[in-house]
Amino acid sequence: MTIVTPQTPFGRRRIIDGLRHPSLEQVQQRLDEPASIASTVRTSATRTAATGAGGFAPDVAFLSRCVVLQAVAMALLSGLWIAGLAAKPFEGANAPLCWMIVGIGAVGLLCVFLQRWRDVQWIATHVVRLGLLGTVVGLIIAFSAARHGGSTDPNEVKTMIAAVVDGMYVSLYATLLGIATNLWLKINMRLLGNIDG
Numbered sequence: 001m002t003i004v005t006p007q008t009p010f011g012r013r014r015i016i017d018g019l020r021h022p023s024l025e026q027v028q029q030r031l032d033e034p035a036s037i038a039s040t041v042r043t044s045a046t047r048t049a050a051t052g053a054g055g056f057a058p059d060v061a062f063l064s065r066c067v068v069l070q071a072v073a074m075a076l077l078s079g080l081w082i083a084g085l086a087a088k089p090f091e092g093a094n095a096p097l098c099w100m101i102v103g104i105g106a107v108g109l110l111c112v113f114l115q116r117w118r119d120v121q122w123i124a125t126h127v128v129r130l131g132l133l134g135t136v137v138g139l140i141i142a143f144s145a146a147r148h149g150g151s152t153d154p155n156e157v158k159t160m161i162a163a164v165v166d167g168m169y170v171s172l173y174a175t176l177l178g179i180a181t182n183l184w185l186k187i188n189m190r191l192l193g194n195i196d197g
Contacts, residue, residue, distance in 0.1 A: 066113060066192055073184060089177055096172035097134045098177050101127060105181035112185070116195045125184035131178015138171025 080086040089098040108123035142164045 062115070062149065064112075066188075069188065069191060070109065089173035093136070094134065094173050097130075097137070097170065098175050101130055101134075101174065101177045101181055104130065105177075105185070108181070108185045109188070112188045112192060115193065117189060120185055120189055120193070124182045124189070127181045127185070128178045129174045131181075134174020134178065135171045138167045138174065139169055140167070140171070142167025 011147060077086055089095075104127050108120055108127070110115075111119040111123065145168075
């Protein structure tokens with residue numbers, strides 16, 4: 001609470017704790033400035049129009065960094081495709097699970113473009129679990145094929161070994177895709193969102 005003393009002019013307040021409080025005339029003058037209120041409203045309207053209805057303003061610097069980072073990923077995938085390695089996870093019994101992991105990774109990249117970092121974190125965490133689910137399914141396929149392998153006929157043994165190998169393909173490729181997708185989403189979060197992951 002301030003006390004007006006005879007030493008201070010009327011309408012002025014004393015300096016308390018090193019801060020000068022404005023006089024009543026200064027406060028009234030600030031309230032009577034309709035131009036400043038109008039400029040504040042105009043600035044707010046301009047900002048809303050720039051961000052659009054959703055409230056998301058695309059940042060050119062962010063989008064350019066994001067496009068460059070995804071171009072690096074596409075170059076790596078193209079190299080794997082040329083080497084004949086990129087198509088292997090999508091052959092045989094493991095194709096549906098691997099396509100599901102790739103689709104979830106694409107949704108995660110869409111969330112990166114939209115800068116929805118909590119969603120990216122959630123997808124990155126759960127895509128690894130989906131890859132581990134593929135590991136379990138692949139091992140079940142492999143062990144169920146090995147369980148019926150009590151024959152001494154070489155043709156039946158070859159069939160059993162082929163079934164075990166197919167199960168291991170499901171297991172390893174699903175895990176590989178899950179971990180790779182998780183790693184790429186975490187790299188995007190670290191480089192684009194400045195989030196430790």
